[in-house]
Amino acid sequence: MSMRIAIIGLILVVLSACGGEKKSDEQKFLENLDSAKTEGPTISQEVIGDILQQIPSPLEISMILKESGKKYNVTYLNSADNRAKYNTNYKKALNLGIYGTDLGYTNIYEQNQDGVKYMEAIKDMADGLNIGQFFDIETVGRLATNSKNLDSLLLITTQNFNSINHYLQTQNRANLSVLLLTGGWLEALHVTCEVAKSNPGNKELEETIGEQKIILENIMLLLSFYKESDQNMASLLNDMDGLKKVFDKVNITYTYKESTFEIVDGVMVIKDNSSSTIQITKEDIVSIKEVVDSIRGKIIS
């Protein structure tokens, strides 16, 4: 009797294992059908993911802005009230990135009331793209009420955006991830240009603007993968090409020197002996600002 039970059990185990495999094949087939409906990028998702992960967090720029000593200015940001205007996935993804940068800016300046408005706008955009589940508005809102929670607030917000980007890539929706990061980067550049304009002669801000040439190259590469399959992204790439022409005047030179290190409290602290110089003129900054404002104006309108 016990032998029979054992044999039946084994058969069930084997059948369930086969069933699992079958389901996986079905899933793959359905996924293929789905991806065939919309023409995909001209390059593998893995390569796109590799380039996407290089794009730096806009939070880094917000920190530089606060360091520059300039006061918080909400007029630099895209009004959260504009969110009702964004009805397409293209606009939602770009403005999700823009609002993400704006939220980071309000968080760093501890402007909680404005921050709450941006959280709501982000939740709206994310829900519209069916990725609202990754933005934990309750936790973020609770943390935002107390300035002592700034570190946790920045951590949770970064984790939420990382999860969104990861999810979009696993769902073959990396195009939205590209737009999200493009919007976030463009907004950070826009705010930096505004702060630099009101803070003439600040070398660090000018260099920060010049360094964006490196990021722009990556963003243009990402957009180029979709230029055949997505008219909106092709148009955005064309706009970015205008920005590239202005950035072409910026000259970045590197000098490599081997680094040294010391161990401090169990951490290897590197001394970077390399250096770089960024040649950018005031006229370049004015031109960059003009083109950025023009592109951003189309996105937020």
Added chain:
Amino acid sequence: MKKFIFVVLSVFILSTLEVIAQCNSEAMSNQCIPKLATGFNFLKSYRVEKGAKEFVEYSYVFTKGTQYMINICAAGQATDGIVVSLYDSNRNKVASSKVNGQFISAIAYPCNTTGIYYIQYTFDGSTGYCGGSALGFKR
């Protein structure tokens, strides 16, 4: 027949145990986040799991004037032979966390040159080939 069933069941149980013991690099990368030193803001968490290649590599644009920290987490306190190396955009080696035979669990890099940096993880005498890592920044 009894022997046959015993063998098949053993294979099944062992394969199940193997699945359970599989690398959970995502959990390890999450464990690494709170281990970033005070003052560092979290940027990215990385899964470090040996695949087809001998190394795992990620990249990120570092900014001049910003200090970055990369740490390593593995099962237990030590790094289990996981070494992180940092390369600049021209593939010049900037740092390696293995020095004089010692495995260091975190490196801090005050960046002087904006550009793409490659964060490469290798396995040197590792037993689990499984870990996680976090990247943070401070100004």
